[in-house]
Amino acid sequence: MGDMRIGGRNNVLLTGRVDKPVMMLANGFGCDQNMWRLVAPALAADFRVVLFDHVGSGRAEPSAWQPERYATLDGYVEDILRICHELELNDVVFVGHSVSAMMGVLAAIAEPERFRQLILIGPSPRYVDDAAYRGGFSESDIDELLESLESNYLGWSAAMAPVIMGNPDRPELGQELANSFCRTDPQAARVFARTTFLSDNRTDLAKVTVPTLILQCSSDVIAPLEVGAYVHAQIPASTLVTLPATGHCPHLSAPAATVAAIRAFAVDDGP
């Protein structure tokens, strides 16, 4: 056991057992690596757990943010692969929530040999409806979300941000600020929201060759059941598990069931 704060561009934290397989946890749009706080301790018993923040959120290096680079998922995928390269992570079990599920899909297509398994929590390859495809949202819905972002600078204070975000080694600086888990530079959040909700990765799903688990919540506004079924149908070697959980974040609302499903797939991996 040993926690190791690598920090850097993506504020990487290694936790869990050094002698166990690598499991990378990637949070989705909205908050930061704290999203895993209810499941990471349990997973740390069986895995070398890699936590990080996407550039533009959490305590990632503020100067690494570039609107053009992060206007598509590719910028985020490059960061994920870069972390794998720099830390020499191999046979990675990649757990991606929400938009990070699609990042995992793209990363596993780019370097299939590096990933042992993909675990996609609440994945959606496209949020906006398109002809017969039902993603659940219209483009104007996404504009409404952008409005909500504009009117809520949760935990963000332009004056405090440089102090907090520039000092990943001093987390206490951020603790006075409520809502800090969802702290994002409003400009970065806007770009990330657009990237998240306007991407279309439907044709990428069939290219996944890595064994994949899809974890779906029984009642999820953002990734409805039919979207989970679509992802399952498109990814050849995939398993679909529906968790009895409400909302988009089973790792927060049903952490025990989430850990059990992850372990069942990644630890007690079949023949």
Next chain:
Amino acid sequence: MGRDQRDEPKNPVAPAPGGETDFAVFSSLLEDNAEDLYENAPCGYLSTLLDGRIAKVNKTLLNWLGYSRDELVGRRSFSDLLNVGGKLYYETHLAPLLSMQGEVGGVALEMRAADGTRLPVLVTSAVKSDNAGEPILIRTTIFDARDRRAYERELLRAREEADRERARLQDLVVTLQRSLLPPVLPVVPGLDAAAHYYAASPDELGGDFYDLFPLSGTSWGLFLGDVCGKGARAAALTSLIRYTLRTAAVYDGDPATVLRTLNTALHEQYLRDDRSFCTVIFGVLSSDGDGFTVTLVRGGHSVPLLMRADGTADYLPMPLGPLIGAWADVVFTPTTIRLAPGDTLLLFTDGLTEARAPTTEPSGRYGDEALRAFVRDLAPSTAGTAVTAIIALLDSLGDGRQDDAAVLALGVPDNPLPSSA
């Protein structure tokens, strides 16, 4: 008009001695009716189960939204009452925050009433736990924020307007600044020329200028200088200086005469506005075989640096000359040098040497000595290499660059095109 019960106690805080009835009335009023307070509070109350279903809702909120209790309790969830954008925001931000920190406050959302109208609200939620600490409910308080949101939208609009204005200003500044500098330096046969302009602020026009332009088939005029101040006034002055120098040089190519003409033009303005002065170096380059004869005069400007082909480099000694514009009668003494193959002349403004830098100089500025040492390391050089090196130097000074800086380098290539043997 009958007397209301409420009127009876004269001073409700201190009931009259013995007035027990009064006191009872008062205390019951103080307690209000908890149920009534809940139902008719001046804000909406909503309790939801952890799966999001509405467990309890007060009358105020029902009235605002135009729903009956039966339509909501047990049937709908809080996020059903939000617009879709709000729903997405709720799922990606609020629900996680509630799980992680137990409460979240002051969030702006839009609710949808039964008739489809939108109600902008401010929402605060907290998790209610049972005695064992297990979360059982989420309690939400909802404030009508129509006026507040309208005001915020005005602020947002004003900010967007300000952003647009700023972009327009920056565009104007860039365009104007460009118009005061040559878009590209002219090709002078047998000469390498390079220049760089560093603008300290995207919002303000700088006061540095330079130019290189043909006078005849074999001679060229050049100048580099710095007007007093910044902004629109400095730009107007720069424009006057630039056109006066160019016109005067064509009319009479003697450098001392050109600067005297400029001095006369500026001094007239100076009498009306005592900021109308500048420092400048003006010169004429004449082709003389494999090099150039350069005649320079200066008016109050820093001396240029001369890098020789043999690798030596130093400031070029030349008479200081008066500031241009400040005095009526001025005399300039020309200095003539020869640029041979491999030699490079470097003119610069003090935005470079006056930049704040980590230095041993008591002034805390980069300084003339540091620049001399820098150029000595560089020599021998070419115009292009020297300007590239100065750009890197300026970059390395980062926030220390407080003023605009201009550099103009003129060099004679060491190895002219090989002639056919």
